[in-house]
Amino acid sequence: MTVSNIIEVEEPHLGDCNMKKEATEFLGFVPQKDIVYNELLPYKDKLDDESNEFLAQIKGNLGRAVQLREIWPGVLFWTRKLSTYMRLYGRKFSKEDHVHFVKLLYELVTIPKLEISMMQSFARLLITLLKKKELLSREDLELPWRPLYELQDRILYSKTEHLGLNWFPSSVEAVLKTLIKNCRPYFPESATQEMLEEWRPLMCPFDVTMQKAMGYFELFLPTTLPPELHDKGFKLWFDELISLWVSVQNLPSWEVNLVGLFARLANDNIGYIDWDPYIPKIFTRILRSLNLPVGSSEMLVSRYLTNAYDISHVVIWISALLGGPSKQTQTQLSGLFNSIASFFHPSNHGRWLMKLMKLVQRLPVSVVKRLHRERYRMPTWLTPVPQSHLLSEQDITDFVESMKQPVLLAMFSKTGSLDAAQALQNLALLRPELVIPPVLEKTYPAMETLTEPHQLTATLSCMIGVARSLVAGGQRFPEGPTHMLPLLMRALPGVDPNDFSKCMITFQFLATFVTLVPLVDCSAAIQTRNDLTQVEKELCSASAEFEDFVLQFIDRCFALIDTSTLEQTREEMETEKMTHLESLVELGLSSTFSTILTQCSMEIFQVALGKVFNFATTNIFETHVAGRMVANMCRAATKCHPAEALKLFLPQCCNAILQISAYEEVLNEEELDKELMWNLQLLSEVTRVDGDQLLLYRSQLVQILQLTLHLKCKQGYNLACKLLYHILRSMSLIYPREYCSMPGGVQQHTDTYLPIKDWGRPGDLLNLGIQWHVPSTEEREFVFYLLDLLLKPELQRLQKHTRGEQDISRDDVLQSLSIVHNCLLGASSFLPPLNGEPVINSMIQLCEKNVYTGVDYDLSGENYREEICKVIRPLLHHTLEHSEDDTKSLFSIIKIINDLLHFKGSHKHEFDSRWKSFSLIKKSMENKLHGSKQHIRALLIDRVMLQHELRNLTMEGCCYRSVHQDLINDLLRLSTSRYSQVRSKAQNMLFTALGTYSLCCRDIIPAVLEYLDPDRTDVTQQQFKGALYCLLGNHSGICLANLQYWDCIALTWPAIVRSGMNPSMSLEKSSVVRLFDDLADRIHRQYETIGIDFSIPESCVEVALKMMKSSNPEPTPCAASEQEELEGRKRQEQKNKDSVKCLNGKVMEIHWSCACLFGRPWKFEQIAIGFLSLMLRDDHPLPSSAVLFFVESLNHDSLLVRNGAISAVSGILKQLKRPHKKVAVNPYDISELKSSSLLVGDRPDNQWLQYDSNRLPRSQQDWNECCFIEKTHWGYSTWPRKLMLYAPLEEQPKQGKTREEMNESEQIIYDHFSDQQFIDQFIQYLSLEDRKGKDKFSPRRFCLFKGLFRNFDDAFLPLLKPHMERLVADSHESTQRCVAEIISGLIRGSKHWSYSKVEKLWALLCPLLRKALSNITIETYADWGTCIATACESRDPRKLHWLFEMLMESPVTGEGGSFVDACRLYVLQGGLAQQEWRVPELLHRLLQYLEPKLTQVYKNVRERIGSVLTYIFMIDVNLPHTQPTTSPRIAEFTERVLARLKPLTEGEEEIQNHVVEENTEGDQDERTQAIKLLKTVLKWLMTSAGRSFSSVVPEQLRLLPLLFKIAPVENDDSYDEMKRDAKTCLSLMSQGLLYSEQIPQVLSALEQISRSSSWHARYTVLTYLQIMVFYNLFTFLSDAKAVSDVRALVLRLLEDEQLEVREMAATTISGFLQCNFLSIDEPMQAHFEALSKTRLPKRKRRELGSVVDTIPSADLVRRHAGVLGLSACILSSPYDVPAWMPQILMDLSAHLNDTQPIEMTVKKTLSDFRRTHHDNWQEHKQKFTDDQLLVLTDLLVSPCYYA
Secondary structure, three states, X not given: OOOOOOOOOOOOOOXXXXXXXXXXXXXXXXXXXXXXXXXXXXXHHXXXXXXXXXXXXXXXXXXXXXXOOOHHHHHHHHHHHHHHHHHHHEEOOOHHHHHHHHHHHHHHHOOOOOOHHXXXXXXXXXXXXXXXXXXXXXXXXXXXXXXXXXXXXXXXXXXXHHHOOOOOOOOHHHHHHHHHHHHHHHOOOOHHHHHHHHHHHHOOOOOHHHHHHHHHHHHHXXXXXXXXXXXXXXXXXXXXXXXXXXXXXOOOOOHHHHHXXXXXXXXXXXXXXXXXXXXXXXXXXXXXXXXXXXXXXXXXXXXXXXXXXXXXXXXXXXXXXXXXXXXXXXXXXXXXXXXXXXHHOOOOOOOOXXXXXXXXXXXXXXXXXXXXXXXXXXXXXXXOOOHHHOOOHHHHHHHHHHHHHHHHHHOOOOOOOHHHHHHHHHHHHHOHHHHHHHHHHHHHHHHHOOOOHHHHHHHHHHHHHHHHHHHHOOOOOOOHHHHHHHHHHHHHHXXXXXXXXXXXXXXXXXXXXXXXXXXXXXOOHHHHOOOOOHHHHHHHHHHHHHHHHHHHHHHHHHHHHHHOOHHHHOOOOOOOOOOHHHHHHHHHHHHHHHHHHHOEOXXXXXXXXXXXXXXXXXXXXXXXXXXXXXXHHHHHXXXXXXXXXHHHHHHHHHHHHHHHOOOHHHHHOOOOOHHHHHHHHXXXXXXXXXXXXXXXXXXXXXXXXXXXXXOOOHXXXXXXXXXXXXXXXXXXXXXXXXXXXXXXXXXXXXXXXOHHHHOOOOOOHHHOOOOEEOOOHHHHHHHHHHHHHHHHHHHHHHHHHHHOOOOOOXXXXXXXXXXXXXXXXXXXXXXXXXXXXXXXXXXOOOOOOOOOOOOOOOOOOOOHXXXXXXXXXXXXXXXXXXXXXXXXXXHHHHHHHHHHHXXXXXXXXXXXXXXXXXXXXXXXXXXXXOOOOOOOHHHHXXXXXXXXXXXXXXXXXXXXXXXXXXXXXXXXXXXXOOOHHHHHHHHHHHHHHHHHOHHHHHHHHHHHHHOOOOOOXXXXXXXXXXXXXXXXXXXXXXXXXXXXXXXXXXXXHHHHHHHHHOOOOOOOOHHHHHHHHHHHHHHHHHOOOOOOOOOOOHHHHHHHHHHHHOOOOOOOOOOOOHHHHHHHHHHHHHHHHHHHHHHHHHHHHHHHHHHHOOOOOHHHHHHHHHHXXXXXXXXXXXXXXXXXXXXXXXXXXXXXXXXXXXXXXXXXXXXXXXXXXXXXXXXXXXXXXXXXXOOEOOOHHHHHHOOOXXXXXXXXHHHHHOOOOOOOOOOOOOOOOOEEEEOOHHXXXXXXXXXXXXXXXXXXXXXXXXXXXXXXXXXXXXXXXXXXXXOOOOHHHHHHXXXXXXXXXXXXXXXXXXXXXXXXXXXXXXXXXXXXXXXXXXXXXXXXXXXXXXXXXXXXXXXXXXXXXXXXXXXXXXXXXXXXXXXXXOOOHHHHHHHHHXXXXXXXXXXXXXXXXXXXXXXXXXXXXHHHHHOHHHHHHHHHHHHHHHHOOOHHHHHHHHHHHHHHHOOOOOOOOEOOOOOOOXXXXXXXXXXHOHHHHHOOOOOOOOOOOOOXXXXXXXXXXXXXXXXXXXXXXXHHHHHOOOOOHHHHHXXXXXXXXHOOOOOOOOOOHHHHHHHHHHHHHHOOOOOHHHHHHHHHHHHHHOOOOOHHHHHHHHHHHHHHHHHOHHHHHOOHHHHHHHXXXXXXXXXXXXXXXXXXXXXXXXXXXXXXXXXXXXXXXXXXXXXXXXOOOOOOOOOOOOOOOOOOXXXXXHHHHHHHHXXXXXXXXXXXXXXXXXXXXXXXHOOOOOOOOHHHHHHHHHHHHHHHHOOOHHHHHOOOOHHHHHHHHHHHHOHHHHO
16 A cells, blocks of 8 residues: 555645535535545546546445455445545545445444454454544444444453464554544443443452453543433443542552543543542642652652553543633642642753653643644634633643743753653744743753753754744744844854764754745835834844845855765765765755755846856865765755756756767776766766756757767766656656745745745645646657667667677667666556556455546556557566676666556655654644644645655555556566566565556466475575565565465465475575574464454444445446345355365465475474464364364474474364353342442452351352352442353353264364373473573463363373372472462363362362472472462452362461462462362462561571462552451451551660571560560551552551661661661652541651651651652642642651751752742741851850760750751752852851851761852853852852862
8 A cells, every 4th residue: 555644744724615615516425524635636527527436436336345345455445445535635525424334344244254354454444434523523433442442342351362372463452452443433322331330240359350451441431422411421430430540549450541632532522521630639640640750769659650641642642731810720730830840950861851841842742732722723513611710711722831941951862852842832832932942042052062962952953843933923922033034144153064963953944934935125115115013124134134044054065065076075985975964954055055046036047147157167066975065056046946946057057068078988988087987977967857847948959968978987877777767757747937935936025025024934735826737748759769779779779689680799788778678667657558468366456546636647658658568578688698797787687677567757665765764853843822734835835746646656555457467577577586686676676566556466376486496406405595585575464375365375484485395595604594584483473363264244334335335426336136135145154155165275284295295394383383383273073084183282392393283283172162152041030139330349248158167169159059150240349230150060061061062173182182192292292391591381281281171071080180189299390380380270170160170170189289388499489379379369268269279278377487488389379379269268268377486597488478468468448338348357467467567666775686696486575566466467558558549548557667767767778677678668758648547647647756755767767758649749739728838847846856857857858849840939938047147155165185075965956957948949950049048158158167066067068069050150150140140159169169
């Protein structure tokens, strides 16, 4: 497909209604929305007929294809055509048709058994049809939601994908999401209620289903319902979900989905929801989600990093909340940016920086989008924003103000300035007068400095972003344009040959600004006109400098060129190519120069032209680097005004060339004269202008061509060929003549017109006034004259050479070929495409629509395309036979063949790169605020030209004719040539061709496979390799080995496997081995399950018939007759049968190839088993021969083959699984309760689900009567409408089948696994080590055993039992793992066994497990944990009661050492965690058992107990509508623990960990026991910090005093474990999210601790406070009392007697000031100043030698506190100088000579001030008075600084 993203361009609203009316009359319908650029093409009047014909064909054929049930190729082909149609004409069909198309595609996408690749291609088209949702309202279209849900569920939560029964492409998830997103607005109004009923039962927060439910809510819930339907929409769920969100504290992964949902809801319903109560909570969570580092601790809970909010959701949410009556959001947003502003400073760097930059970049975009929607967008059916919530002017100003500081800081960030530039671009659209001046202030000095190039590039890229807002000025920023000229002049020195990046950004800067402004000297207008404003006068007089600017720029360019001539840069190197950097500079130079000349007035142009002409003709340049640049400049000049420039250049060059080549010998020289070369080069570039201008000089040009095309020198004739190519091209193509920013070119000022008014004006789509160059008949005749004159003789010459009539040297052949190639390239748009017989059949027309591109082919003359084709093919064969080593000619032939096939005037890759650069420029200059195509004129013209080229390139899937077949076969022959370069070039062309003629792949596959055939002996190694490469394909295109068609795969895969027998295949060559690996890898990566059921349901046919009945345009082939329809059905059924047959045949064939391979390299067996396993599918069983192959491979020698077989056999067992019957039950009948409430959690009506040891099924009868519910989440939330349970045993398929009752495949498996020898060998292989130390419990093997025991009951147990007993006793890692895999498979496989069998099973397993757990080792404990967890997953706990009772049998016995205890707990925890809320009884028993054992000595047991406690209390959550749990509760447990910790809480002395690690009984006092207990409790607090849903704050607070007591102050790793743990706990707890009602509790606890006698505790309170406040910033700020409490607490500690505490308090104050939690107000400043003026007592003179009085007096403490407070104020603004700062600095300096510690503090503060303000000292200086500066300079450089 050609460029698929083209459709997505917004259309302007055609203000001109008459155009619409005319179009409607002509088309017969009102188009939904067509591509407006088509109206501007030179051949626009032909387009309506063309599009109508095309649309009629699509409707007819698509409807017919559906009716005839031909999904492939019919439906697929015509849906592709529909997307091509939309690329060419936009949505140019009536609303009726639009709805038909959408409904038909919706039906197609949701066909249940549709092949995934087809589903994706239909889905992509449907997305395009629905993308512009304003075109279809809810009245026009309604789509059901359930089919999409079923599709999504089938693919994303596929039950069989992990077993390899389904292969989905990786892109499918994204496509489905987008599809659902686009269908969402059209879901019926009842959908919300239905969805809630469907997914609420999944909401069990301990289970993965919670994630599933939230994912579905986020994706499906409709939020665009009109206000009158809100009761059926979000009001049904908003309160429930928002209260859930508010109460979840620890960021589970599904919280992210909730945020996405709320953001969308807020954005779609601005003004209909009151968010005010939640705003502080929203901002607190956003701030937490940025993961900024705070305080001294670096501990972060890991899930905060992985589950952080998606910035794009955050941005949408914030921008939707802005405005409205309360203005609360804006205050919080300003608070957010103030608190994080300092993180933007370039000196800060970390992994959080990317998030901050994203936030800054996307928020303005989002606000601009919202403003566009409110003020500029045409009203649509979507709900408008109510008047009360529109953004006011004041809102916008506040928003821009709050963002300004961070963005300006971000300009110089380490990640580059692009994010900041985009942010500035959007902010400048809103408020240019606020944003642009500060950027200018930074830009002017940056242009002056030479030392900091980074500053220049950063400021220039930001200036480019705001260019349009600056130049346009407008009412808000009228002085903007006056900066234009100074900026241009100052940027010129940036054209600097020595600094590449500076040079490029300067070019970009100049080009951007000049594009917006016509360069005309209007200074005279000041005299002639008197109606000018002051600013306009300034601009007029400044415009006199334009000429100066242009000339200076040209001089700079000449200087640049002089430094980059080839001789200077590379004397010693022989390469003549330009380096990559040089080519970039060349590109920048030529495009900037041509932009400048385009925008010049004629006077300035004349001067510039003269200058360039002199430079070019007075010097002679080498033709590689400098020459190219100069020639490009000349080309740019001639392109602007061809008539004037050609007058100068053409005669000059022609005369020079004729003069030099007047001498005969020149023509045969190997090395040409430099002057001749230079003139030829110049001439070849100057002729790239409008064709009609060249006609005047045609005789001279023909003369030169005849003279130079046959020069001996290769370089010479190449330049001549280029000249020929350019002449032909300029005569034969359609293109715009000019790209000036004003239609009609730049004009001088007159009394009525002033060019200044056009500065920055966007192009006007309705009168763009494009001047097209359309080839005239004269030009056409001249082209054919040239071809007859120059091309014909070459073709005849080559023909003679081929026939052997005339011998030509290789060089001459090459010369002729290059003339032929250039003629073909130049004139290709006049040459009709090749003709021939089409190759393919189908019941539906697969005809191509030829798109008109403005050329009427002249079929009377000869078609040179055909002629060239006739000459080139024989020549190729001749060359390959006689001189295969003439690779240069072969390269040339390959190019010619490629262009014969595809070329019509533009190459696809050139088009793609132009499209890309167009999008980039559009993005950097667009005006998102006003929307609707406010682009500059040059861009709009470019877009129209791209539309023309797109039409030129639309030929994909072209009619595939026999000529094409021949040429493609030639390419294949070249692709297997002897020379690798020829091969790779030909292969690339071949892949392009395959992409264009999509139907030729089937044709070419047999030809490629010939080379791999093992029976052929004449294949060389090179051919073999070439063929493999052809199968592999290139990375973007088609991979032949993996086409999604049965008939292709049936050929290629067996051939690849068989090629192992090919004599020319040698695995000694590493390149061949790598090729096979790549092939296998690519097939595995790209394979998607291929459909075998191609049926189309009736509902789909009905929609198609409706479409066939619609008129305007009438569908062309009418509906199919009944006869045809029957035939179609037959074909389709036949196709289904064929594909099944093909599948089986294919499997047989690979299997057979494998049998032949015996004794060949095992690599091929491995490839074969890989291919075969791809053939497993869930809708069709494998043939029994393949089953046999896989089962036998289980005991293969090669490990890789064994692993492949294990996966495959698990899949086969899944295919053979017998379905179990389910019945619906009413859950309320079972519990005998009728109520159904909205409560969640442990309720009377779900009590019967829980484990109760008194009601366990311990007999056959109980077992049969018990209702087992396997999935753990059912019943925790609401019950589903229909609860499906398994039917009773007698209705299920019979157990214990005999061998006779099995089918063939089952018998094969049964026989092998009943065979003692086979089992012995198999188990032996399984218990080997694969990779030492890397092996883990393997889910694949588990699936295999589960399948065996599920399908065959206990048939194989007798054989496995001895093995299991033997393995359990062996303590080796691999044997233990093997038995763990078998056991977990057994437990899960016994799901449907009868009671007697289950009972026997447990009688066998319990002793085994006991033994295993006593033998457990460090290597195997993880495997056993996985084993038990896997066994308990999704199983009713009552079914496994034997297991649980056995595990609970006293896990911590002390037998076998501490390690075994820890492992047993681990295994038990694995089992219980899977059961979540259904085993409260077991949890209570476990807690009771563990409580006395909490005083464990061993660290590993302590850690494990901590973790187990987390899981025990996990169920005690604080979520809305949740019943108090029946599982253990934290509050009660904490009470009991605190009672035992009494001895520690009462005493005041330091708690030392003086327990020796020995369990000596008896003499341990309470205190020692308490310390041991505390250690375990710490472990529990640490593990639960990240895992539970809600933190239990009140309980934690009671433990806080203890922790503060222990936690050490310094960061020192030598502390013992207990102290480190206490510190970690505090760090994690302080990061917790607090509810607003918890804040007073925490503060009072901290207040109490801060009065403790230990200064360590007082110090730690401060660090705790810092983190806690920052992580809950907005929740604190919304509570005034809390703020004043914190403030009082910190100010009190500022006067603490301990120095460390005082200093920490100062740091804390400074941090709070910096994040704007506190502000520097009068009272605070006065308080500090008063303190700092406390008088100190006079020092008494002491006798020498007497003891110095060390205890600081209270006065000194207070004085120091005051100084610390002042210093905190200064340090709180490290990057700027607020108004209050100079005075405080003066106050501080007075204390420089006080006693210690004051002196120290002052010095430190001053040196910090100096360090952080040094960078921008020039700016900061302005804030001080002269006297203050004197004092400061004195201070900062005074001797004391060094003292």
